[in-house]
Amino acid sequence: GAGVSQSPRYKVAKRGQDVALRCDPISGHVSLFWYQQALGQGPEFLTYFQNEAQLDKSGLPSDRFFAERPEGSVSTLKIQRTQQEDSAVYLCASLWTGARPDTQYFGPGTRLTVL
């Protein structure tokens, strides 16, 4: 595909369930970012990968959040024992290394609702 894709687009989870959110970046994009966007707020950085290496995970809100990108392409954001405060849109973005920052391309997001 031409753009960043994310799945599922919508996810409803019961409190305490584990969820896995997938991101397919643009082919050839080395850098991948995850952001969390709460209702009425701007996206907030969660974590960053360069190829398969997770170089920055300073934005992950707790140890219930885990991200991986084992082959340097598709990435999965996993949230264990979901809580209501995890309800948000999770955005993935990819970037071609060496490009200016403005070429960070975002996917449509996964809207997570925790009941």
Place this chain on the structure above:
Amino acid sequence: DQQVKQNSPSLSVQEGRISILNCDYTNSMFDYFLWYKKYPAEGPTFLISISSIKDKNEDGRFTVFLNKSAKHLSLHIVPSQPGDSAVYFCAAGGGKLIFGQGTELSVKP
């Protein structure tokens, strides 16, 4: 603490007039700023950017102004069109982005 702030949650403008969206930041180390546009149920789309070595960047109907001494930037859209109605986010950073809260622009025909 919010390092990038957009103090106006919403803005309504008549078609053909100028839209001015404002953004303030607190960290003087930021050296790159971007504006993104977001439609409902879509991810943010890059609009325009500016480096801290410049004070203005223009792209068609969109111009971004940077006032480093005031730690303020603004996005001007002239002329505004109904299709510009969206949420606009300013962001700072060169990889990991720090976003403002967004301003919802409504351009009325």
